[in-house]
Every structure is written in structure tokens, then in C-alpha cells.
Amino acid sequence: MKIYLVGGAVRDRLLDLPVKERDWVVVGATVNDMLKLGYKQVGKEFPVFLHPQTNEEYALARMERKVKPGYQGFTFDTSPEVTLEDDLRRRDLTINAMAETPEGKLVDPYGGKKDLKGGILRHVSPAFAEDPVRILRVGRFLGRYAHLGFQVAPETVALMQQMVSSGEVNALVAERVWKELERALGEKNPEQFFKVLDECHALPILFPPLDMLTLIAAAKLTSDTIVRFAALLHALPKDDIAALCDRYRVPNAYRELAILTSLHYQEALRAKTLTAKELLGVLSALDIFRREARFNLFLKVCEAIADSQQIAFDASWLMTAAIIAKSVDIQKLIDEGFKNQALAAKLKEKRLEKIEKWLANK
Numbered sequence: 001m002k003i004y005l006v007g008g009a010v011r012d013r014l015l016d017l018p019v020k021e022r023d024w025v026v027v028g029a030t031v032n033d034m035l036k037l038g039y040k041q042v043g044k045e046f047p048v049f050l051h052p053q054t055n056e057e058y059a060l061a062r063m064e065r066k067v068k069p070g071y072q073g074f075t076f077d078t079s080p081e082v083t084l085e086d087d088l089r090r091r092d093l094t095i096n097a098m099a100e101t102p103e104g105k106l107v108d109p110y111g112g113k114k115d116l117k118g119g120i121l122r123h124v125s126p127a128f129a130e131d132p133v134r135i136l137r138v139g140r141f142l143g144r145y146a147h148l149g150f151q152v153a154p155e156t157v158a159l160m161q162q163m164v165s166s167g168e169v170n171a172l173v174a175e176r177v178w179k180e181l182e183r184a185l186g187e188k189n190p191e192q193f194f195k196v197l198d199e200c201h202a203l204p205i206l207f208p209p210l211d212m213l214t215l216i217a218a219a220k221l222t223s224d225t226i227v228r229f230a231a232l233l234h235a236l237p238k239d240d241i242a243a244l245c246d247r248y249r250v251p252n253a254y255r256e257l258a259i260l261t262s263l264h265y266q267e268a269l270r271a272k273t274l275t276a277k278e279l280l281g282v283l284s285a286l287d288i289f290r291r292e293a294r295f296n297l298f299l300k301v302c303e304a305i306a307d308s309q310q311i312a313f314d315a316s317w318l319m320t321a322a323i324i325a326k327s328v329d330i331q332k333l334i335d336e337g338f339k340n341q342a343l344a345a346k347l348k349e350k351r352l353e354k355i356e357k358w359l360a361n362k
Contacts, residue, residue: 139196143187
């Protein structure tokens with residue numbers, strides 16, 4: 001039995017980047033061997049084990065064979081005869097196909113270190129074309145490393161174009177698209193994810209027209225992926241956003257902010273021109289009285305939109321308006337005997353008065 005550190009930990013160490021997690025490959029072992037050593041088996045598709053002390057993942061070296069379309073269409077060979085080189089050959093990019101011995105010796109059969117130095121994202125073998133998720137992963141890695149000067153190898157772009165034309169992208173599972181998209185939105189240059197999809201002709205298959213300039217502006221303002229998602233989709237109609245979220249089973253927090261932004265960002269950007277009644281209507285539609293945290297995210301998206309369009313936007317002004325609207329003492333109205341619809345009407349009246357008074361003094 002031999003154990004090797006593999007993948008991202010080796011890659012990021014060579015790039016002098018922080019190593020966030022470590023994955024291991026075990027060569028020459030069986031499931032029973034691992035269980036006898038106290039490892040806990042997890043994973044349904046192929047044998048993966050958690051170390052009894054560190055809880056890090058250890059996978060038996062494996063080979064894959066494509067038997068049907070999609071990323072799930074594989075069979076696996078995890079017999080003790082599978083070599084480390086066999087295991088590394090099945091990986092997506094050369095920079096992810098390196099290993100390290102317990103003594104720290106690099107095992108690099110496919111030129112990953114050279115491609116790291118040259119800033120190249122290159123596929124390991126033609127088997128890359130068997131898994132459409134790898135197109136998304138290439139985009140995500142470019143989003144992570146573009147600022148270091150990385151580019152996608154021309155032959156890898158050509159291979160991905162062939163994958164798209166053959167219909168392989170149509171077999172992508174919704175959950176995997178969303179997982180890669182969400183992770184890509186968290187990278188330093190998330191727009192590069194979409195650039196890769198565009199270059200290989202997958203973008204119009206997977207997504208409607210998107211606003212890259214606003215995404216770039218949002219990425220400069222915040223690392224919050226919910227804000228970046230709303231910025232990316234803000235120019236789409238509500239129904240198109242809902243359809244995309246349904247298609248990829250997007251979490252509600254992302255859906256809600258994206259739809260609210262689409263519906264109300266234009267009013268927010270011209271908030272200083274609104275009447276008190278119009279302003280209260282926008283604040284109420286955004287539910288600032290119960291969802292203050294979401295309102296803060298909405299303001300950040302509006303900032304990004306304004307930056308991308310090079311127009312003035314004062315988020316603090318709109319926040320002040322919200323604070324004033326929220327300053328009405330509800331308990332006092334209840335103590336005065338207002339309840340149900342009467343309470344709601346009186347509350348609206350008092351909030352409107354507060355905003356009118358504030359605007360009159362501006």
C-alpha cells in the first residue's frame with residue numbers, strides 16, 4: 001500500500017497559495033484493507049474513506065470508463081492493480097494531475113508543474129471529453145487564476161468546442177451546473193467562467209444573456225456570491241430569472257435578491273427623484289421592515305449597477321430613508337387601540353409622514 005497527496009493541495013503549494021484541504025490517493029489497497037486500518041467508508045459512486053484522526057479524504061486509486069452520456073455515466077475500477085499514473089490520467093487538468101509522496105517528492109507524469117509555470121490550463125488526456133462538468137471546472141479555474149496570467153490552452157478550447165457540438169453539454173445535471181456556478185461566482189474574476197463558456201459555445205445553451213460588466217463591478221465591491229448573482233442577472237425580466245432559478249434549482253436567497261433587484265433597481269437608482277409615497281412603496285416592496293440584511297445586499301447590488309453604468313448612486317441616502325420609515329413606534333399604535341387592517345393603515349400613514357418631513361428638510 002502506498003499513499004500520495006494529490007490534486008489541489010499539490011497545485012496550490014507549488015503556486016505558493018494557502019492549502020485549504022488535502023486529498024489523498026491510496027495505491028495497492030482494497031476496501032477491506034482500509035476498513036481494517038480504521039478508515040470510515042463514505043461515497044456512493046466509488047470507495048472514499050475518512051482518516052480516523054484527521055478526517056481527511058483518502059480514495060482508492062481508480063480508472064474510469066464512460067458507458068453513457070453525462071457525468072454520471074461512468075464505471076470505476078478500484079482494484080489494487082490500478083497505478084498512481086492511471087489515477088492521475090483520469091483527472092481534468094495537468095495542474096490537478098500531480099501527486100506528492102510522504103517524503104515530499106513530486107510525481108508529475110503529465111507536465112503539470114510546467115503548465116503551472118507557464119500559466120496554462122490544459123487537459124490531461126482525450127478522456128477529458130467524457131465529462132461535461134469539466135468545461136465548467138475549466139471556467140472556474142480560470143476565474144481563480146486569471147489574475148496570475150493563466151489562460152486555457154488552445155487545444156483544450158478546441159476539445160471543449162467539440163464536446164459542445166456533440167451535445168455532451170446537454171447531459172449536464174442541474175445540481176452540478178449550480179454547484180460550479182456558485183463556486184465560480186466566489187472566485188477573484190468570476191466573469192472568466194462565462195468567458196470560457198462563451199469561447200466553447202456553451203454559454204447560450206446554459207444561460208440567457210448576462211451582464212458581465214455589472215458582475216465585474218460587483219466582484220470589486222464584495223465577495224458575496226448572492227450579490228454577484230443578482231448583479232449578473234439584474235437586467236433580465238423577472239420571469240427569465242425565475243426560469244433560470246427553476247432550471248438549476250437555485251437556493252431561495254439567490255432567487256429572491258435577483259428578482260427583487262430586477263424589479264426595483266431602477267427606482268432605487270433614481271430614489272432621490274421619487275415622491276415620499278413612491279419611496280415608501282419601494283421600501284415596502286423590498287420588505288425593509290423584516291429583511292434588513294437582504295436590503296443591505298440589495299443596496300450593494302445597486303452600487304455595482306451604478307458603477308458599471310457610471311452613474312451616481314448614494315446608498316447611504318436610501319439607507320437613511322429606510323431607517324426613518326422604520327422609526328415609527330408600532331407598539332405605541334397598538335397601545336392606542338389600533339389593530340389588524342386599521343393598524344396597517346395607520347402604520348403606513350405614520351411612515352409616510354416621517355418620510356415627507358425628512359424630504360422636506362433635505
